[in-house]
Amino acid sequence: MEKAFLTKFFFQSAPIITNPCEPSPCGPSSQCRAINGQSVCSCLPQYIGSPPSCRPECVSDSDCPQNEACSNQKCMNPCQGACGRNSLCDVINHRPYCKCENGFRGDPFSSCQREPQEDVPPSRPLNPCYPSPCGPNSICREINEQAVCSCVSEMIGSPPNCRPECTSNSECSSNLACMNQKCQNPCVGACASSAECKVVSHTTICICPQGTTGDPLVQCVEKQQDYPIQTYTPCSPNPCGIHAFCREQNGAGACTCEQDYIGDPYQGCRPECILSSDCPSHLACINSKCKDPCPGTCAQNAFCQVVNHVATCSCDVGFTGDGYRYCQVQREERKNSQTINFIHNPLLTLLHSNTITNILIILNFHKILQIHFSFHFHKLSSHSNIPKSMLTITLRT
16 A cells, blocks of 8 residues: 655745835936845946936037037037048137148148258248137237237137127117117117107017107107187186085075084084084984984884984893894793782782782883782781882792
């Protein structure tokens, strides 16, 4: 019998290793290396700076010294391979200039050949201004067998960088324009002689002066004004004061205050009031008029009193509330029977007495309020200590 063997295999998952350089945190034109689980950034070869701001050494000639030129994003000597055999190369403003060596002639860009030796009488030395070492837009003068360079008239700068004052308007101030390679006033001859000229952002704007009209590019002429004939009337000029108007009748003028204004119309009219202190104490200044402040101020079932120009609202007797927004009937919960004491006063009238019946009581507090009670009436004993002005009424619920 064959024996079966059961073998157990245990697999342990390897730890997940992440690459700190994916994605690269180093920026453009740089390279990332993972060292000890950390990303280390450096610029690519032939790039300068430090990540993430790696850049080429140059992108234009202006990024290089004057004797070098930008080639393939590197500052290099532009003379390499530029001139022919037996020639010399000079770099002026990043550009190579080729010339044959002394004693040679020919094309300095391809090849220069030695000049044949002839027995000739000695002659003047070679002209140091030929070829000119001064560069474009310049002139060369020989002084003491030396080349002296200067810029051509109307050019600025210094050799070999002579240049015109401007080639576009942007090189001039905003009130000038580039004309014939010079920053000049563009208003000269642009407008009519009688017009005004303004320069806005290098552009001329012609306008006729105030009081004139016409085409500012051709001619501006004076406006013809019609002067009205001034007539004088009793109300012109106005003899009245402020807030007063003048009425003319039968050749005479009379001043009257405007509506809602009072005072001397010849000196000046004023409103009836400006502050409440200008009114009696029971009135207030409303819309420049002394008026009763109570109307519309209090709630229903409330009465109003004016104290020192201010409306004060109070609820009527038997009502409760703030008096300004609402007044509601004052109610009291009573259990079984309760005794109410009425103080005798002129406002209370008892219409029926000395019986068990329904009695009508009228309370005259500003408004008439009628209340019906069903009660027992008890005569006051002559020997009682209760004042006779007090009535005792027992209400049954």
